Amino acid sequence: MKNYDKLLNDLAPTKFGKLGVIWTSSLIVIIIIGIIAYIDQLIKGQVVTNMRDYALWGIYISNFVFFVATSFVGSVVVAILRLTKNSWRTPLVRIAEIITFAAIAMAGITIMIDMARPDRLLNLFIYARLQSPITWDVIIIPTFLAISFLLLYFPLLPDLAILKSHFKEKQPTLSKWYGILSLNWTGSAAQKAIQSKSIHIIVLMILPVGLILQTIDAWLFSTTYRIGWDSTNFAPYFISGAFVAGVGALITVIYVVRRAKKLEDYITDFHFDKMGKLLVLACLVYLYFNINEYLIPLFTAKKGEMTHLDTLFSGHYAPLFWFVTIGGLIVPIIVLLSKKGRKPFPMFIIGLIVVVASWWKRYVIVTPTLLHPFLPIQGVPESWHHYFPSLHEWLITSATLAMALLIITVLVRFVPVIPIERTADEQEELKSNKNIES
Amino acid sequence: MKNNNENSRRKFLDKGLKLGLATTIGAVGLTKLATKLTAQTDTQSGEKMELMTTDGTLIEVDSTEVIEVEHSPKDYNIREGMPNRKFVMVIDLAKCKNALKCQKSCNKSHYITGDNAWLKVYKMQESKETAPYWMPTTCQHCDQPACVTVCPVDATFKRKDGLVLIDNERCIGCRFCMAACPYSTRVFNWSEPDQGEITMTMDMEMDEPTHYSPEHAGLPSVKGTVDKCDFCPHAIKENELPHCVTACPNGVFYFGDQYEDTVTNGEETLRFRELLKNKSGYRLMEGLGTEPSVYYLPPVDRLVNFEDGLEEFTEFQSVEKTEESEKSE
Numbered sequence: 001m002k003n004y005d006k007l008l009n010d011l012a013p014t015k016f017g018k019l020g021v022i023w024t025s026s027l028i029v030i031i032i033i034g035i036i037a038y039i040d041q042l043i044k045g046q047v048v049t050n051m052r053d054y055a056l057w058g059i060y061i062s063n064f065v066f067f068v069a070t071s072f073v074g075s076v077v078v079a080i081l082r083l084t085k086n087s088w089r090t091p092l093v094r095i096a097e098i099i100t101f102a103a104i105a106m107a108g109i110t111i112m113i114d115m116a117r118p119d120r121l122l123n124l125f126i127y128a129r130l131q132s133p134i135t136w137d138v139i140i141i142p143t144f145l146a147i148s149f150l151l152l153y154f155p156l157l158p159d160l161a162i163l164k165s166h167f168k169e170k171q172p173t174l175s176k177w178y179g180i181l182s183l184n185w186t187g188s189a190a191q192k193a194i195q196s197k198s199i200h201i202i203v204l205m206i207l208p209v210g211l212i213l214q215t216i217d218a219w220l221f222s223t224t225y226r227i228g229w230d231s232t233n234f235a236p237y238f239i240s241g242a243f244v245a246g247v248g249a250l251i252t253v254i255y256v257v258r259r260a261k262k263l264e265d266y267i268t269d270f271h272f273d274k275m276g277k278l279l280v281l282a283c284l285v286y287l288y289f290n291i292n293e294y295l296i297p298l299f300t301a302k303k304g305e306m307t308h309l310d311t312l313f314s315g316h317y318a319p320l321f322w323f324v325t326i327g328g329l330i331v332p333i334i335v336l337l338s339k340k341g342r343k344p345f346p347m348f349i350i351g352l353i354v355v356v357a358s359w360w361k362r363y364v365i366v367t368p369t370l371l372h373p374f375l376p377i378q379g380v381p382e383s384w385h386h387y388f389p390s391l392h393e394w395l396i397t398s399a400t401l402a403m404a405l406l407i408i409t410v411l412v413r414f415v416p417v418i419p420i421e422r423t424a425d426e427q428e429e430l431k432s433n434k435n436i437e438s
Numbered sequence: 439m440k441n442n443n444e445n446s447r448r449k450f451l452d453k454g455l456k457l458g459l460a461t462t463i464g465a466v467g468l469t470k471l472a473t474k475l476t477a478q479t480d481t482q483s484g485e486k487m488e489l490m491t492t493d494g495t496l497i498e499v500d501s502t503e504v505i506e507v508e509h510s511p512k513d514y515n516i517r518e519g520m521p522n523r524k525f526v527m528v529i530d531l532a533k534c535k536n537a538l539k540c541q542k543s544c545n546k547s548h549y550i551t552g553d554n555a556w557l558k559v560y561k562m563q564e565s566k567e568t569a570p571y572w573m574p575t576t577c578q579h580c581d582q583p584a585c586v587t588v589c590p591v592d593a594t595f596k597r598k599d600g601l602v603l604i605d606n607e608r609c610i611g612c613r614f615c616m617a618a619c620p621y622s623t624r625v626f627n628w629s630e631p632d633q634g635e636i637t638m639t640m641d642m643e644m645d646e647p648t649h650y651s652p653e654h655a656g657l658p659s660v661k662g663t664v665d666k667c668d669f670c671p672h673a674i675k676e677n678e679l680p681h682c683v684t685a686c687p688n689g690v691f692y693f694g695d696q697y698e699d700t701v702t703n704g705e706e707t708l709r710f711r712e713l714l715k716n717k718s719g720y721r722l723m724e725g726l727g728t729e730p731s732v733y734y735l736p737p738v739d740r741l742v743n744f745e746d747g748l749e750e751f752t753e754f755q756s757v758e759k760t761e762e763s764e765k766s767e
Contacts, residue, residue, distance in 0.1 A: 044629060044630075045627070045628055045629040045630060045661050045662055046611075046626075046628050046629075046662065047628040047629035049628075051628070052553075052554075052626075052628065053554045053616070053622075053624070053625055053626055054622070056613045056616045056617060056626065057613065057617065114612070115610055115611055115612055116610070116611025116612075116613070116626070116661075116662030116663070117609065117610045117611040117662040117663065120591075120608070120609075120610045120611075121610070123591040123593075123608055123610050124590055124591060124610065126591075127591040127592045127593075127608060128590065128591070129589065129590060129591065129592050131587055132587070132588050132589055132590035132614070133588060133614075134588070134590035134612060134614055135590045138590070220614075223587075223588065223618070224584070224588070224617050224618045225584065225618070225620040225726055226617065226620075370617070373620075373622045374620050374621070374622070374723060375560060375575070375621060375622050376560060376561075376562075377622075378558065378560055378561065378753060378756075379554065379555060379558050379559075379752065379753075379754070379755060379756030380553055380554050380754065380755075380756065381553050381754050381755075382753075382754050384553070384554075
């Protein structure tokens, strides 16, 4: 057995500090308030939202799209970096896996919040029709959820076994749980072979499944006639947007976890520099598709397209549109292209802006289009011409975001955020390499 | 060996029985035919009727032979629709002056109590230089309905008789159909519909079906599900026209059957194809390929003033509130 003492000392889960307790309990309070609001929505109906017959989808849907997009980080950081053998990923992958799992789990819940008849959920299976993009979603989301869970769980097995022995005397109950979850991991060659093969298969799967998930999400919109959605550009546009949202979320969470757990020795400026470059790449690709989506329709200037683009560029949605475009896209590119911009703290600020802008970006995609139908909006109350979320919608949506953060927090609390075993292996490798050199 | 024997015996018995049955049926059939033939020669009234066959030739038939064809058979699969029918509507924009009787009648007959009527009369003007006109819209009952394509549970469905209906007992309230419909015709029950009096009517009226049917939308409306114009199959079944058609004082709406090639507004009955040809009928957003069942005649040679309709026009209301519902709000 290798000596994990130093690593365990640094990386083994520790109890929450004062800040951790405050953070976690605030999340729980937000979630409870959200659940109360949701129960009220169940009783009164979706009349408690500000959605109406024209703005028929609102932040429940844009929040869902945000979660789906964020879950793409597992496909990008874990799968692509692994398949391209980028070894700097090691201290980052577990957090990416955790974000992926939390985001896709919450995406599934969020879409059900938007359903006005959740009591008829089973109809989706009993009367399923394959031609509906919603049925594709019903198939792909559980699939991605299962794969992202395995992607988190399989690499975790050796660490769980290590933690089992680590906590044997100090916390026997906790140790017992780690033991059960480690599935009798002994670290034998046979077990390692199975594990590495399984991980390889999952990694190979999460890439196409992730791409399909983002694509179907885009098709929910582009299979309609609506101006602003009816675009063949939409799937790659969504995929690249998910790339941005996912990496942005990863940078933000990693910065916070690094501070909270004092992991500066493991997650260094070097890693932030690498992640910064990845985010620039993501933003540049996304910028390309944004140009396709917003500037090319300007060229032919069809009347419907112009009405839509006018509200975005200079109309009612202009402040939001320019915030998500400049703040969430242009500024990150400019800042992160310089080496100074890729230091941890500026990266954290940029990451935070990217995440917030990603959330509002989905709002800008969903809402304005619905308020510009083909026939004029007439014969309905004046308030139906606009949409801004109601208190219920904000409370419920905040609760889903808090729930995602709570899942991440709990996992970070009980699971080593940096793979102990793999770090040890890599350190050993590094040492032996040095020995050979000298 | 034994098995084989048994098998062949069974076969023999089987064949024998079938043969016997066939003979009996044949014999019965022949006698019936014979009696009918003799009867016919006996009871001929001598009164002849002139009729036209489907290919246009005139024939003479004895009046006793004429039997009325049942046009609206009462039992058919609700999801399949009325057999051998294809319902269409023609809306003559030249006659519409926004009297809104259609909307009021529709709201009443479908117990619409929300804020968004299913039948709208739009104030239209394509561009500054073109003339404004009034345009009533119902559900377009498309032959390539976008709403049906995206429905994940088959709650909204297309029938062979052309109707697009909604099963409010199956709808999950995802509103994808509303996002898909380019005509913004679908309406959502955001809260429990305030239709208090309907449940009473449903209990009292014995000839009305006491259980829910997609063939009378709004009876009742269901919270968290989608509603829209249903082309009134409940009226068609009783050989009546949809409520909007009969309510219109200006004869704007023509309803009929494409297979019969006739449409009527209750006062005049016209050849469907001829009407479209003579008055340059068109459909809304033809370019989308939705193939609507509702046709429009352009607002030319108008008998009515556009301005007359402005009196009735309400920008922000399409369902009149009763005093009761206003109080409860």
